[in-house]
Amino acid sequence: MDVGQMQRRLLDYTKSLFMEGVLDGQFLQLQQLQDESNPDFVVEVVSLFFEDSERLLNDLTRALDQPNVDFKTVDSHVHQWKGSSSSIGASRVKNGCIAFRNFCEEQNIEACLRCLQQVKQEYYLVKNKLETLFRMEQQIVAAGGSIPILELSF
């Protein structure tokens, strides 16, 4: 595969993530903040998001496992997760968190547990997809190419 083909493959892959609603425009914002002086910005921010998410996932699992669930605590964790996912453009994680917060407000433990599973799945999905995306970018750079930026006009 030559660099041009790799770049087109990357663009198609990125586009599919938008079509599926896995990523939204905020991810493009992050890509635009990356340049030669800061070539790893997106990877760095996303890595922070992954770390944050693992921690929140653990905290949430523990909080919902308590005999007397403290919904304020649960909500606080979900609020944080909603914030960070929104900031990187992980749209489905964010939407999952929005639904999750509604059930916290209702203090509906069953629904909260379901939401946790939902958000967890969406998180692993976006993690998987982004890791694939970064691998593709690395391949392009290793082959001497530059990373193309998606134009949102489809």
Next chain:
Amino acid sequence: MTTNGVASWRRISDRIDGFDLSPSDSEEVHVLAVDDSFVDRKVIERLLTVSSCKVTAVDSGRRALQFLGLDEEKNANSFDGLKVDLIITDYCMPGMTGYELLKKIKESSTFREIPVVIMSSENILARIDRCLEEGAEDFIVKPVKLSDVRRIKDYMTKDIKLGNEGSGGNKRKIRETSDLSSSPPSTLSSLPSSLPSSPPSSPLQSMSPSPSQSIFSSSAPCSPSSTFDSPTRRLKMTLSD
């Protein structure tokens, strides 16, 4: 190296400087950014840096006050070189909220002139009004974008040029004016890069929350609310034109 639809990299600051409306910006503005989230701190820091601002990012209201020298427990640091031109803070933070930080700054005779911008993931009209009434310059609904930073930098520069007159008055009017004057779409379309084609200064952006969707929260500042992020912004970003 470009192929169809592919943009090659350019220095971001080259693109951004082209939007800079102030003719002589020889002194960089220094922004104090306050946010408890790692991710958001990194993003806001980068957004401000590419907009030619010096940034100090801290993770709490307490640390922000310490940096300014307002914290009673620590002595004032009087570095003239570290004058703060703008404070941008998250609303929901553990310990001291952004609102409480805003109040402390406005209560200080030394620092009350510094414009304060609040960021929040929640588009709650009552919250926004409360902040504006307390003297906040603007309110940005997260996630923060380049267009948001450009906008606040715009009237920061204008404030400095006008000698801070009129900045305390009709805040909504000032926002609308800068809204119209910033970043005309034609500038965006001439770039080979891929900024979303919808103009950032659209009135549907974060500035004016749509009243129909805001549900008033209870008195606790960061209590759960059932408001959703403005759906119109999301649509503009992800659908085809």
